Amino acid sequence: MALMGQMMSAPLLISSIIKHAARYYGDTEIVSRRTEGDIHRYNYRECELRSRKLAQALAALGVQQGDRIGTLAWNGYRHLEIYYGVSGMGAVCHTINPRLFPEQIAYIINHAEDGYVFFDLTFLPLVEGVAAHCPKVKGWVLMSDRAHMPAESKVPLLCYEDLIDGQDGGYTWPTFDENTASSLCYTSGTTGNPKGALYSHRSTVLHSYGSALPDVLNCSARDVILPVVPMFHVNAWGLPYSVPLVGAKLVFPGAKLDGASLYELFEQEQVTFSAGVPTVWLGLLQHVQGNGLKFSSFHRTVIGGSAAPPAMIRALEALGVDVVHAWGMTEMSPLGTAGTLMAKHDALPDDEKHLILEKQGRVVFGVDMKIVDGDGEELPWDGKAFGDLHVRGPWVIDHYFRVDASPLVDGWFPTGDVATIDADGYMQITDRSKDVIKSGGEWISSIDIENVAAAHPAVHMAACISAFHPKWDERPLLVVVKKPGAEVTREELLAFFEGKVAKWWIPDDVVFTTEIPLTATGKMQKLKLREQFKDYRLPSA
Missing domain, CATH: 3.40.50.12780 (ANL, N-terminal domain)
Structure with a gap:
């Protein structure tokens, strides 16, 4: 005993x-x-x-x-x-x-x-x-x-x-x-x-x-x-x-x-x-x-x-x-990592120090993290392999309020972020598995934007992706395929959002295209769209 x-x-x-x-x-x-x-x-x-x-x-x-x-x-x-x-x-x-x-x-x-x-x-x-x-x-x-x-x-x-x-x-x-x-x-x-x-x-x-x-x-x-x-x-x-x-x-x-x-x-x-x-x-x-x-x-x-x-x-x-540089989530109270240098980095040139400080940092005691592949297998901490970031700890969520099903996977919380971790435990976010847009630190749901756009009578298909903005970091860019024979202007479409979403959620621009790339299962390929518009300059920028 x-x-x-x-x-x-x-x-x-x-x-x-x-x-x-x-x-x-x-x-x-x-x-x-x-x-x-x-x-x-x-x-x-x-x-x-x-x-x-x-x-x-x-x-x-x-x-x-x-x-x-x-x-x-x-x-x-x-x-x-x-x-x-x-x-x-x-x-x-x-x-x-x-x-x-x-x-x-x-x-x-x-x-x-x-x-x-x-x-x-x-x-x-x-x-x-x-x-x-x-x-x-x-x-x-x-x-x-x-x-x-x-x-x-x-x-x-x-x-x-x-x-x-x-x-x-x-x-x-x-x-x-x-x-x-x-x-x-x-x-x-x-x-x-x-x-x-x-x-x-x-x-x-x-x-x-x-x-x-x-x-x-x-x-x-x-x-x-x-x-x-x-x-x-x-x-x-x-x-x-x-x-x-x-x-x-x-x-x-x-x-x-x-x-x-x-x-x-x-x-x-x-x-x-x-x-x-x-x-x-x-x-x-x-x-x-x-x-x-x-x-x-x-x-x-x-x-x-x-x-x-x-x-x-x-x-x-x-x-x-x-x-x-710090990283966390509402589900983590929020703090997960902070980017400070270790003693062994003191002798490094400034440029190399900056590369470390630009990462999201190492975990705080009380948080454990890992990156996994699509099969849930843990990936190496080599700073190259990237996978879904999972966390656990005494200030990490177990259930959402008044929701019966737990979001945990084998006792770990899947953050929805894609990241790398290097040999010293420095984590860096490389992408997000969910296509949300982060404008000035505030989340904007791309799916909610797409749902409003899709409700317009002239819209056949709409995808919302993030576009770089020098002030807000990211702003929503709406990519639209019009219905055959239908006409709608950029201004008419943006006006359609008024009263349907928060003002700051309204996309900064609309691009009309003939098609949106799809996966074999019919899902929009946001990754391809982001690649296509990676250098797009918003009028508000």
């Missing part, structure tokens, strides 16, 4: 992170640019108290453990309080991407069965549009004080600050099983409706430990950290947890993500580290380079969401900013 250890059994709970930050880094600042327009400042001690007051208020509203609470919000201190107040009481914090099409947002709220939805003032028109389609939502909470509440609204609203002010804070964080659900994020970009990844307290705390490691995000109490990646994007890559865990100063940019606004905040708050998708850094670089500016404190960033162009990595390095 095994001899058991004689150590305390303390569950890994999200509330322990904010309790730790309040107790040991209580006066460390949290700075937010608010939707009201001003800069808000307070500290971890005040954040933890207000999070407890929020949990108290939700309990008074009848919220129970396991109930889902939605958010439609930017990065800010109130959103952080919801992260901790909701999960800390044992309910589930469900962050919703407000950039999705309203019908998708309504679907996600209904599928999650959100009891209450908290939202920033920016999203009032969106809420007024979807509320009637979300009958199970008991209340819509505007994240504002009484002075900024609208004089009238089509939807009855609760006031966030009224909820907080109505409580005394005499609330003790409950203790429960660490495998209890903590937060819910929906992934889109594949066929069909978005699917929910339901994280646990245990998976989130372990992910926070893993992501803060020196060869990953390398966070410490000496840092000033500004997450540009939205808190509705896989929980801002876990930064709202890992930053308080190490006690670093936290800076939130709110809705103003343009280069000038970000630069101002970076300099004003002496930000040392940030994280975001390539599109954001493009805007910041254009502002800095165009105005002959420099960074006085910013020296490290993590880029993920889509591949960072080599030119961008070099441009940031020229400004004294080291780039860590």
Whole structure:
């Protein structure tokens, strides 16, 4: 019989992170640019108290453990309080991407069965549009004080600050099983409706430990950290947890993500580290380079969401900013790999170092990965063989929320990416097995685009592929075969998409052709199309 250890059994709970930050880094600042327009400042001690007051208020509203609470919000201190107040009481914090099409947002709220939805003032028109389609939502909470509440609204609203002010804070964080659900994020970009990844307290705390490691995000109490990646994007890559865990100063940019606004905040708050998708850094670089500016404190960033162009990595390095290339998925909480050099690479020429840094990097402890061929046989790590990338680990999905069938294959999660792995364990994405388009770090489903196009009376067949874009990385290009005798212009076809998909999903261009290559089973050969249009220049580029 095994001899058991004689150590305390303390569950890994999200509330322990904010309790730790309040107790040991209580006066460390949290700075937010608010939707009201001003800069808000307070500290971890005040954040933890207000999070407890929020949990108290939700309990008074009848919220129970396991109930889902939605958010439609930017990065800010109130959103952080919801992260901790909701999960800390044992309910589930469900962050919703407000950039999705309203019908998708309504679907996600209904599928999650959100009891209450908290939202920033920016999203009032969106809420007024979807509320009637979300009958199970008991209340819509505007994240504002009484002075900024609208004089009238089509939807009855609760006031966030009224909820907080109505409580005394005499609330003790409950203790429960660490495998209890903590937060819910929906992934889109594949066929069909978005699917929910339901994280646990245990998976989130372990992910926070893993992501803060020196060869990953390398966070410490000496840092000033500004997450540009939205808190509705896989929980801002876990930064709202890992930053308080190490006690670093936290800076939130709110809705103003343009280069000038970000630069101002970076300099004003002496930000040392940030994280975001390539599109954001493009805007910041254009502002800095165009105005002959420099960074006085910013020296490290993590880029993920889509591949960072080599030119961008070099441009940031020229400004004294080291780039860590990272990769992950909603189904992975999200962090899987990070690209940092090993000691043996120190002597390499810069060009060779860059080739390594341009890969997606090595796995974080807590994630295991492999590449397999079409028969499921594992392929060698030689940097040449490429196959389907599979992962597993304590913060990797087992089932999608409210879906019975497991996506796992022999205990591994198939990512849908095609990759190589070299002898040192550096992984590089070479393609995607599913034909989704990644525009500025946001997924666009090519199949959804094709379905809309195919509904046009003049269209015989339509294929949507990605075309290179200097700002957005990829944008949709629609390839169309017209029906015999039918006529339709590029402009008419693009106008046909309005109101059917989110505006930013509408293709940037349409190309008419006589045929689309097909496989023997009648499927469109996207690979051939991508090859055919690999040098295509979009008018928007």
